[in-house]
Every structure is written in C-alpha cells, then in structure tokens.
Amino acid sequence: MIASTRANLVTLITAPTVWAVHFLVCYVAAATHCAKAMADARVFTGAEWPDITLARFVIAAATVVALAAIALSSRQAWGHWAHGDAEPPYDDATFDDRQQFLGFATILLCGLSFVGVIFVALPALFIGDCR
Amino acid sequence: MQSALDPGGHEAREVASLFWVMLAGAGLVWSAVMGLAVYATRIRPDPHEEKVGHRLILWGGVAFPVVVLAGLLLYGLPLMTTLREPGEGLRIDVSGEQFWFRVTYRPKDGAPVASANEIRMPVGERVEFALTAPDVIHSFWIPSLGGKVDMIPGRENRLVLKAERPGSYRGVCAEFCGASHALMAFTVVAMEKPDFDAWLARQSAPPIEDAGAATGKELFVNNGCGACHRVSGTEAKGEVGPDLTRFGERGTVGAGLLPNTRDNVVRFIRETDALKPRVKMPAYPALSIEDTAAIAAYLGSLK
Ligand SMILES: [Cu+2]
Numbered sequence: 356m357i358a359s360t361r362a363n364l365v366t367l368i369t370a371p372t373v374w375a376v377h378f379l380v381c382y383v384a385a386a387t388h389c390a391k392a393m394a395d396a397r398v399f400t401g402a403e404w405p406d407i408t409l410a411r412f413v414i415a416a417a418t419v420v421a422l423a424a425i426a427l428s429s430r431q432a433w434g435h436w437a438h439g440d441a442e443p444p445y446d447d448a449t450f451d452d453r454q455q456f457l458g459f460a461t462i463l464l465c466g467l468s469f470v471g472v473i474f475v476a477l478p479a480l481f482i483g484d485c486r
Numbered sequence: 487m488q489s490a491l492d493p494g495g496h497e498a499r500e501v502a503s504l505f506w507v508m509l510a511g512a513g514l515v516w517s518a519v520m521g522l523a524v525y526a527t528r529i530r531p532d533p534h535e536e537k538v539g540h541r542l543i544l545w546g547g548v549a550f551p552v553v554v555l556a557g558l559l560l561y562g563l564p565l566m567t568t569l570r571e572p573g574e575g576l577r578i579d580v581s582g583e584q585f586w587f588r589v590t591y592r593p594k595d596g597a598p599v600a601s602a603n604e605i606r607m608p609v610g611e612r613v614e615f616a617l618t619a620p621d622v623i624h625s626f627w628i629p630s631l632g633g634k635v636d637m638i639p640g641r642e643n644r645l646v647l648k649a650e651r652p653g654s655y656r657g658v659c660a661e662f663c664g665a666s667h668a669l670m671a672f673t674v675v676a677m678e679k680p681d682f683d684a685w686l687a688r689q690s691a692p693p694i695e696d697a698g699a700a701t702g703k704e705l706f707v708n709n710g711c712g713a714c715h716r717v718s719g720t721e722a723k724g725e726v727g728p729d730l731t732r733f734g735e736r737g738t739v740g741a742g743l744l745p746n747t748r749d750n751v752v753r754f755i756r757e758t759d760a761l762k763p764r765v766k767m768p769a770y771p772a773l774s775i776e777d778t779a780a781i782a783a784y785l786g787s788l789k
Pocket of ligand 1: 624625659660661662663664667668670
C-alpha cells in the first residue's frame with residue numbers, strides 16, 4: 356500500500372496482505388455476530404434464525420475497501436513496470452530490471468488478490484442468516 | 487443402502503447432482519489438458535510463436551480458470567441456503583457416544599421418546615437433528631440422506647434432513663473416535679408420515695410384557711443390567727448404555743454390529759469386548775448360555 360515511488364518487497368505483498376486481512380475481517384465478523392446472536396436466541400425448531408445483516412454490511416464495506424486498495428496497489432505497480440518496452444523476463448542485475456520485475460509480479464498478484472477477495476465475499480451475497 | 491450417489495432424500499440429491507456437475511466439469515478440463523499435451527508432444531512438437539504462448543497463458547491460464555471457478559462457486563453457493571432450511575416440527579437429538587448413538591425424539595407436542603442406534607423419521611418432512619457428543623468427537627452421516635455433520639463435545643450442531651423415499655438407510659460415525667469406531671453405525675428407517683406418527687404415539691407407552699419372557703426379565707434385573715440400561719415401565723432405569731425399551735424392533739445389535747438375532751444377542755452379552763474392542767459394557771462370560779438366551783429372548787420380545 357504504502358505509496359512508494361519504487362517497487363520493493365512491501366509493495367509486492369500489499370495486495371495478498373489486503374486479501375488475507377479481508378478474509379480475516381469477513382470471517383471474524385460473521386463468526387462473532389452469529390456466536391452472539393445464537394447465544395441470545397437459543398433458537399431451534401420453528402424459531403427464526405438470527406439474520407446476519409450487520410455482518411453482511413461489514414463484509415460489503417470491507418470488500419469495497421479491499422478492492423480499492425488492491426486497485427491502488429496495481430496502479431502504482433503499473434507505474435513501476437510500464438516504462439520502456441522491455442519484455443519479460445526481467446532478469447538482468449540492473450535497477451530497471453528489478454523494478455520491472457517487481458512491478459510486473461505485483462500486478463499479477465493484484466489480479467489474483469482481486470479475484471480472491473471477490474470469491475471470499477460471495478457467500479455473504481447468498482447467505483442471510485446464521486444457519 | 488449406504489451410498490451418497492444413491493440419494494433417498496432432498497439434501498443427498500442436491501449434493502449428488504453437485505457431484506455429477508463437478509465431475510463432468512473436471513472431465514472436460516482433464517480432456518482439454520490431455521488433448522493439449524498430446525497436441526504439444528505428438529501433433530506439433532516444434533515451438534510456437536511467442537505471441538501464441540502468451541495468449542495461451544492469458545486465456546487458458548488466467549481467464550478460463552477464473553470463469554470456471556466463479557461459475558462453480560455461483561452454482562454451489564446457493565445450494566447452501568436450500569440445504570439449510572429449518573425443520574418442520576420434529577426434532578431428534580442424537581448423541582454420539584463411544585461406540586453407539588443415543589437417540590431422543592422430541593415431537594413438537596408430546597413427551598420425549600428415548601431410543602438408540604436406530605432412527606425413524608417421516609418421509610416428506612424436514613426433520614431437525616441436534617447433534618452432540620459427551621466424550622470425543624464423532625460425526626453423524628447418513629450418506630443416502632445428506633452430508634455429514636460433526637458431533638462435538640460442548641457444542642450442539644444442527645442438521646436438517648428430508649427423506650423422500652421410504653426405506654431403510656445406513657448411517658455411520660464418520661470421525662475416528664476410538665478402537666470400535668468402525669463398528670459404530672445405525673439404521674435409519676424412513677416411514678410414511680401416518681405410519682411414523684402412529685409408531686411415535688405408540689412409543690410413549692411401555693412395551694408389551696411377554697409372559698413367556700418372565701425368566702429373562704428376572705435375569706436381566708438380577709444381573710444388574712438395569713444399572714446401565716433403561717426399559718420403560720420396569721425398574722431398569724440406567725442411562726449409561728442404550729435404551730432397550732424397544733430393542734426387539736431394532737434390526738441390529740451393538741450399533742450396527744450384527745443382525746439382531748437371538749444368537750447374536752447372546753454372543754454380544756457374553757463376548758462384548760471381543761466383538762467390540764474397548765466397548766463400555768462389561769462382558770458376561772460367567773452367565774450360562776441358557777440364562778443369556780433367556781435374557782436375549784426377553785430383550786427380543788420388547789416391542
Ligand atoms: Cu466414530
């Protein structure tokens with residue numbers, strides 16, 4: 356995330372880190388919400404299941420923030436990568452090659468993380484209560 | 487009788503169709519990859535242009551898996567909601583214990599009914615199972631009716647199943663729980679709703695006493711079996727082992743171990759731990775075969 360004019364290992368792992376944190380937030384939000392709601396309701400036959408609207412909002416917000424952060428990270432990485440017209444592999448021991456390598460790898464990881472965040476959030480689209 | 491691919495209930499049917507769809511998808515992907523491998527090694531082994539390679543990676547390596555996985559996810563996720571609709575009134579508590587299943591029917595109106603190692607349920611109605619365990623983790627699985635759910639000490643897990651076809655299904659413990667884990671099974675009898683209601687109504691009355699089994703009953707009581715076993719309407723009130731009130735109705739003895747015949751019950755009482763390692767019931771080798779047979783006759787008469 357950390358805006359940086361240069362690509363480095365931190366910019367490289369920003370997107371996967373966002374993905375991991377997003378996963379944690381979603382998981383904890385749903386788990387704590389339902390643990391509390393179920394303890395309160397002690398529902399069973401016939402009774403309604405507590406809904407998870409609140410957790411769904413948290414998940415939706417976390418997803419928007421995470422996707423935005425990943426988009427920013429990829430835009431920054433684009434800047435590190437897309438200068439000159441060199442093609443991969445960037446394996447010379449030069450500053451430029453290192454920057455291009457890191458930038459390109461970051462973009463790929465951003466793509467993966469973007470899809471990952473969406474897949475993590477999808478269940479909240481379908482599941483509306485604590486069953 | 488016990489196959490997830492031979493569904494007898496709503497949940498199992500959904501899961502089975504999910505499996506077939508996945509299998510077909512996996513088959514297509516596998517064929518495509520194998521086809522490519524043959525193409526690349528046999529049909530055109532010489533190198534391709536770099537642009538072609540890039541395109542293959544982009545479409546075959548990125549776009550294709552994303553689309554396929556998203557499709558599968560969007561197909562599979564909605565299943566989770568339909569699979570988890572609430573029950574329609576009858577709740578059955580099942581407790582997994584080393585190495586048998588304690589069963590308590592809790593009809594919406596009416597007193598609870600205790601049983602063991604056999605579950606009867608009405609066809610066409612969503613039945614709610616409350617799953618617990620007092621000792622170690624077990625797992626409750628009736629492959630023909632639905633997916634498995636763990637039975638975890640200190641927790642109550644729920645499972646809703648709807649049988650659609652009357653018949654007899656086998657259920658098992660699906661989580662290793664000790665020496666006799668593999669000998670821990672139960673029978674599920676799915677009955678037409680009116681039959682089931684009549685059966686359940688009958689359960690609240692004590693079993694009919696069979697005059698010919700009086701000796702067996704006396705031996706059962708005198709040997710202290712009642713310390714662990716309950717037979718409703720008698721002084722046997724133990725809660726440690728399976729309720730034997732309607733043992734004669736069960737198809738098996740020893741939690742799915744052997745068919746419920748008099749000989750097998752005699753064997754079970756006299757060689758319990760040989761038949762079922764680490765079982766929580768003492769064997770009674772000192773009981774004579776005649777006496778044990780009389781007890782077995784008594785237990786078999788309990789209906
Ligand atoms: Cu087991």
